[in-house]
Amino acid sequence: MGHGIGLPALPSDLVALQAVGTRVRFTRGETIFTEGDAATKIYRVLCGAVRLCKHMPDGRRQIVEFIHDGDFFGLMPVTGYAFTAEAVNDAVVVSYPRPQVEKYGEQFASVRRRLFSLLSDQMLGMHSHLVMLGRQTAKERLAAFLCKLVERADAGNGDTVDLPMTRQDIADYLGLTIETVCRELSALKKAHIISAPDLNSIVIRNTDALERIASCED
Amino acid sequence: MGHGIGLPALPSDLVALQAVGTRVRFTRGETIFTEGDAATKIYRVLCGAVRLCKHMPDGRRQIVEFIHDGDFFGLMPVTGYAFTAEAVNDAVVVSYPRPQVEKYGEQFASVRRRLFSLLSDQMLGMHSHLVMLGRQTAKERLAAFLCKLVERADAGNGDTVDLPMTRQDIADYLGLTIETVCRELSALKKAHIISAPDLNSIVIRNTDALERIASCED
DNA sequence: CGTCTCTTTGAGTTAATTCAATGCTCGTGG
DNA sequence: CCACGAGCATTGAATTAACTCAAAGAGACG
Numbered sequence: 001m002g003h004g005i006g007l008p009a010l011p012s013d014l015v016a017l018q019a020v021g022t023r024v025r026f027t028r029g030e031t032i033f034t035e036g037d038a039a040t041k042i043y044r045v046l047c048g049a050v051r052l053c054k055h056m057p058d059g060r061r062q063i064v065e066f067i068h069d070g071d072f073f074g075l076m077p078v079t080g081y082a083f084t085a086e087a088v089n090d091a092v093v094v095s096y097p098r099p100q101v102e103k104y105g106e107q108f109a110s111v112r113r114r115l116f117s118l119l120s121d122q123m124l125g126m127h128s129h130l131v132m133l134g135r136q137t138a139k140e141r142l143a144a145f146l147c148k149l150v151e152r153a154d155a156g157n158g159d160t161v162d163l164p165m166t167r168q169d170i171a172d173y174l175g176l177t178i179e180t181v182c183r184e185l186s187a188l189k190k191a192h193i194i195s196a197p198d199l200n201s202i203v204i205r206n207t208d209a210l211e212r213i214a215s216c217e218d
Numbered sequence: 219m220g221h222g223i224g225l226p227a228l229p230s231d232l233v234a235l236q237a238v239g240t241r242v243r244f245t246r247g248e249t250i251f252t253e254g255d256a257a258t259k260i261y262r263v264l265c266g267a268v269r270l271c272k273h274m275p276d277g278r279r280q281i282v283e284f285i286h287d288g289d290f291f292g293l294m295p296v297t298g299y300a301f302t303a304e305a306v307n308d309a310v311v312v313s314y315p316r317p318q319v320e321k322y323g324e325q326f327a328s329v330r331r332r333l334f335s336l337l338s339d340q341m342l343g344m345h346s347h348l349v350m351l352g353r354q355t356a357k358e359r360l361a362a363f364l365c366k367l368v369e370r371a372d373a374g375n376g377d378t379v380d381l382p383m384t385r386q387d388i389a390d391y392l393g394l395t396i397e398t399v400c401r402e403l404s405a406l407k408k409a410h411i412i413s414a415p416d417l418n419s420i421v422i423r424n425t426d427a428l429e430r431i432a433s434c435e436d
Numbered sequence: 437c438g439t440c441t442c443t444t445t446g447a448g449t450t451a452a453t454t455c456a457a458t459g460c461t462c463g464t465g466g
Numbered sequence: 467c468c469a470c471g472a473g474c475a476t477t478g479a480a481t482t483a484a485c486t487c488a489a490a491g492a493g494a495c496g
Contacts, residue, residue, distance in 0.1 A: 054349045057435045062352040064345060076338045077331075082345055109324060113295075119337055120294045126344050127282055127300055131272045133351035134280040134393030138452065167475060175352030180452060182476050199461085199475075217275045356484065385443065398484060400444055417443075417493080437496105444491070454481070459474100466469080 007046050008070030013114040016104050021094040026087035036080045041095040043074045048091025049164040052083040053172070063173040065125065066165065068152065072118055077102075089164045133175045136216065141174040142184045143213035146194065150204055160203050225264050226288030231332040234322050239312040244305035251292070253302045259313040261292045266309025267382040270301040271390070281391040283343065284383065286370065290336055295320075307382045351393045354434065359392040360402045361431035364412065368422055378421050 010018060023046070026032055032043065032050065043050075050067040064083050067073045074081060104111045132141050146161075153161045167185075171178045188194045193206045193213075204210065228236060241264070244250055250261065250268065261268075268285040282301050285291045292299060322329045350359050364379075371379045385403075389396045406412045411424045411431075422428065 054345065056349070056353060057433070060353045060434070062349045064348055076341055077334045078338050078342070082342055106327060112330065116295045116334075116337075119334075119341070120296050123294055123337075123341065123344070124296070124300055126341070126348065127272060130282055130344065130348060130351060131274070131280045133348065134390075135274060135278045172352075177453060178475080179454085179477085183452095186476075215275070216278070384441095395485060396443080397445085397486085401484095404444075439496090440494085442491105442493085444489105446487105446489085448485105448487085450485070451483095452481105453483085455479085457476105457478085459476070461474085462472090464470085464472105466467105 011114055013110045016108070016111065017096050017101065020100045021096050023092060023094050026091050026093065028087060028089050030087045032085040032087065032093065033074070033081050035082065035084045039074060039076070039078055039081045040098055041074065042072060042098055042101055043085070044072045044094045044096075045069055046092040046094055049088040050091060050093065051086050051088050051165065051169060053086060054083055061172045062175065063169060065122070066173065075115065075118055075122070088169060138174075138176055138180050139184050139187070140213055140216055141176065142181065142188070143210050145170065145174060146202065147210055147214045150207065150210070155204055157204055157207055160197070160201050163200050163202055229332055231328045234326070234329065235314050235319065238318045239314050241310060241312050244309050244311065246305060246307050248305045250303040250305065250311065251299050253300065254298045257292060257294070257296055257299045258316055259292065260290060260316055260319055261303070262290045262312045262314075263287055264310040264312055267306040268309060268311065269304050269306050269383065269387060271304060272301055279390045280393065281387060283340070284391065293333065293336055293340070306387060356392075356394055356398050356402050357405070358431060358434055359394065360399065360406070361428050363388065363392060364420065365428055365432045368425065368428070373422055375422055375425055378415070378419050381418050381420055
């Protein structure tokens, strides 16, 4: 289970990019780019996690997506970035100059297909996020969030899942307050559905119960 | 102002599609396709309005997007549609067989660029929708929704804007209940920011005030 | 003119928030 | 080595924005 010891490999369609990538380190909380910046590069997370945020004038914040090892971000073919990207914890990312990417896109149908498919995956994710924010309760949102983490880690009952982000990050992703996130986490612990050995990991005790809550089939 | 008398024209990049389009009528409430159906076509609304919905097992509903005259939907390059599409009112849509569209995409860079750009517009819209559902109050959501309608209609103070959808549709788009939508509409009327000559139109009285509420700059 | 659907408004309830206090962990400097 | 402070996290108490339930109004249509 899990990926091997090395860094995540590029999808075979995109190996051509390898030559033009630049590796950069970011420390916890550091900004990678800001909403509105010229979108000169596309990015991929090698290790660590990144959050994509929308900041409102009065300080409210909505996290649009968390990006994990091996995932791309900043793909959207637009003038300026639509969100701010920040390192959740210490992270290494690779950046590829957009003109190069577009050149490869023009040349190779396989690259285009892959880019389209990455975009559409993002879109699918955003749809379920939208449903979550619009129509799910706090408990359901948190359960859905944890389910996604569990699924991505390919974990089952008894397994430990890494939780790189803070409670505030989770709250800003779920459209809740930090207190509500804490309370619902405590409720899940009390129900023996999860346990939390430390602040940055959880252990799944009852995957089925978690999925049942997340999927709203009451 | 507004579009002329004829039907909205295809973007010049995509005129090639004209030859392979099939025009279809749908009546108020009718389903165009259902989430999960094989995504064999892409669509464009000629007149009327369409809603893209996610239905939850227990009957809750989230509207992901409203599609208006001239706009495309069902573009995402995936196996099955990610949402259900229904006619908001009587509507005419054109459908284009996806294989044809993909063929043109392979042949013409201009078509590809246009498709990419349509997708990324949708993504931008979804980002602001996400912020709205996650972090804005009922009043702010409604104001933002109306602002978008006003902007799209290129309307200003005193102009009437068409409101094809029901209050319930608006509620399901904004992640609220129908009662809350009604109450906030009444509040905007009382504040002389809008008026509502009938159920399917509103008159903008104070664009600035509306935008001020929508943009959360308190 | 009665029926059906949609909308509006009121009254009471509740899920989630705000405000406040306390606890936990970790790193730094005395 | 321990004490202290900083930064998160957790829990409790009080508040509120939005919800539910209920009743009445307003069109549309046969």
